[in-house]
Amino acid sequence: MQFDGLSIVDKPARAPEPRGERRFHSLKGLMLESVRRQTFVDWPVDFLDRDNLAQAGFFYLRTMDHVQCAFCRGIVGYWDEGDQPETEHKKHFPNCPFVMGAATGNVPAAANPDTDEGRLYKMLNEFYAFKMANTRPSLPSTYHTDSMRVLDGGKVAYPQLNTSVSRLRTFSRWPKETRVDAEKLSDAGFFYTGISDFVQCFHCGGGLFAWRKEDDPFADHARHYPSCNFIRMTHNVPNGVEVSGEVNTLERQSTLSKQEAEMLLHHPLAKRLVALGLSSVSVREALKLSVEASGFLCPTVTEALELVFDYDEKERQKSPKNQCHDGLPVPQSEPQEPNHEATGGTSEASMEVEETKETFFPPTPPPEHSGQSTLSDYSKLLQEVQALRQAVQVEERRLxxxxxxxxxxxxxxxxxxxxxxxxxxxxxxxxxxxxxxxxxxxxxxxxx
Missing domain, CATH: 3.30.40.10 (Zinc/RING finger domain, C3HC4 (zinc finger))
Structure with a gap:
């Protein structure tokens, strides 16, 4: 049946398209165009190309012909012949950062390999595919690699959903067009994320999407996440025996090389952060850690800024005697007194620095006859005052x-x-x- 209620006569059946990688660890993976493209299983509109929809930022909701933007979460449906995805996106959601051309974590599926950005996007797509095939989702305190071979340590990712009944409640808005039984999914350990047909295992945290009518949730769970203890117990597989699964042909390191880390600076997000005055060293290292941990970048500039600030703060805490903020070393010597006559005054932040020095910096060292312990305490006090002064300088710089x-x-x-x-x-x-x-x-x- 068409959406206007008219029946379709003598319409040949379409062969199902290959789905590719169905695993996901986070819904933020939809920032990759290749992941959005894989959501268009059983897409009902023949005149609208799936590649164009994914390129315009959309993924399929598996409900009628409705698609959703991965960046602004705007939904578009009831397409007419001749509609252009990018045009409709701009018309209905003009403030979407993706259509406005703002820096986002989008990763195109295909780009010019002769350009720096093209090589970067190719590397990010390959690294994401490697991440999905060779690691299990990161849990609150641990991160396991080689999920196809290393057994789970028993930690449950979502303990609040450890019963089939609790998981089944999450399927209240499960799209019927998917034609996969919700009870079977919940019995197989999956709960519904609320987006398209994305489901995750309560035990290992692994996710699957792009379901078809003939799929078996138990078999797919075991095939894609064979190290999950829940599915091993369900299938009565003893520890040390691997469930037969898909063979991964991707071979690479689980971390980015120096050359690949440098390539991250060609992403629009990184360029935006450097243009705002942040150090390219801090930007590169913060984005490198994000990609290595999750397989993708941040969706917005704001989240990327927080990543860089967190990275700088951790680096400062690691080396209190030679601190480095935003990639720039903080001088250890005492700052020169400001020339108030030349400047005609002083800023509030400078006054705070001067006030801190007057309050905390001891004017003279202790006498020699006070003993070695007193000298040691004095040295510790000097270090604390130095750290306080540098902290004030950092806060002044942030203002x-x-x-x-x-x-x-x-x-x-x-x-x-x-x-x-x-x-x-x-x-x-x-x-x-x-x-x-x-x-x-x-x-x-x-x-x-």
């Missing part, structure tokens, strides 16, 4: 405008709430320099 680098931040963009620019740099802008969203209004925060 500087990211465009001019001279004035303090003073304007909050609405509705994104980013506080990154001074009044002079923010005044002529109609879009946020961090996330690219349209500025609807501004606020003046009170700092102090």
């Amino acid at each position: 500087q405008c990211r465009l001019c680098g001279k004035e303090q931040v003073a304007v909050v963009f609405q509705p994104c709430s980013h506080l990154h620019l001074c009044a002079d740099c923010a005044r002529p802008r109609d879009s946020c320099v961090t996330c690219g969203s349209v500025v609807r209004g501004t606020l003046r925060p009170i700092i102090g």
